[in-house]
């Protein structure tokens with residue numbers, strides 16, 4: 001049934017270019033204009049409540065309207081609303097946040113470079129890897145390995161690292177020097193009759209082949225999200241990271257951990273790399289770094305790598321990289337406050353204590369005729385919808401079953417994200433057990449509506 005558009009919806013359609021949206025159908029699919037948020041809920045302009053099952057874009061880990069965060073923002077804006085770090089300037093908030101990040105880093109880190117976003121952090125990682133190899137007199141060691149279905153952002157380089165079709169098709173990407181290896185998703189990419197261990201051996205072997213084919217002397221780094229987020233919440237088989245790590249070490253290839261989603265407790269540890277047994281050389285972070293109360297990203301590097309930058313700066317005159325808003329005092333003050341809150345309210349302990357409820361409710365969904373696989377770790381997960389459970393056959397992507405399911409979620413007061421036909425879950429880390437149950441109750445209603453729609457439309 002068509003509902004008349006509100007004034008704000010009409011104004012939105014006439015003036016806003018929406019990211020990641022089938023903009024040719026904008027009027028048909030929304031826009032859903034959100035007016036305010038409180039705790040794990042957001043409210044639209046007509047006062048309808050939604051559980052924010054995605055923490056916005058995997059970022060609002062402390063939910064909405066946290067008074068301590070608001071006070072920290074106000075105080076920082078009063079004291080120093082803006083300053084920068086160029087040309088050896090500094091701010092107390094940037095210093096304090098860099099120190100805190102070093103304190104909680106999963107491996108010893110020496111310096112923190114601030115950006116405004118995750119894309120900029122990953123873009124910076126590539127430039128830093130190149131800069132380092134120029135400093136070390138290895139000008140040909142520049143290629144970066146990423147993975148199919150990875151998501152690393154949207155700048156020209158980070159979109160190149162991303163391994164999803166929509167980030168490449170239409171944009172003349174990926175650029176040269178970027179290589180994509182297998183996605184470690186056994187359910188989807190395991191071959192008939194292949195055990196998980198055989199699958200793991202095969203994809204590690206194919207990475208070895210790639211490195212040998214391209215020449216280890218041409219490869220600077222590999223980048224990986226400990227758990228892939230926007231590619232569909234993909235958790236690699238146990239043993240995957242140690243096996244990869246050995247290959248990279250053998251060939252002096254650095255390992256960049258993209259912790260933009262998995263940082264700050266999301267998987268039940270400070271860092272996703274700790275959860276999946278990955279030992280990063282450098283780290284990118286953003287999103288929950290400030291619990292999304294302000295934009296900020298960061299790159300952490302160890303001392304030996306930092307020393308290479310110093311050498312190169314000496315040779316060429318300066319370290320020529322930086323963003324106007326990298327290390328913005330508002331972002332840094334909120335980063336400091338967010339980490340303080342994660343610590344003093346024991347948010348990681350809370351994630352661990354509600355994760356069994358998340359897991360149990362996820363597992364219960366596997367009985368549903370639409371659900372092929374559920375994946376979960378800490379408080380992040382996905383439900384993959386399939387046309388045929390026995391054969392794992394997917395729906396025709398053109399039918400938009402995932403998007404329709406997300407729409408049914410919305411109608412049931414729940415915001416989830418469809419990644420093709422996987423429905424992602426990433427609720428605010430402060431969610432209570434009762435709210436988690438309410439989230440899944442709403443989701444089950446959406447799933448029932450989706451099943452009825454799939455049957456009615458004959459989409460199997």
Ligand code: PLP
Pocket residue numbers: 057058116117118119120122151152153154225229230258259260261286287
């Ligand atoms: N890396 C990962 C793992 C992400 O999930 C994202 C965003 O979703 C990015 C990088 C890009 O971050 P941003 O959107 O802040 O540029």
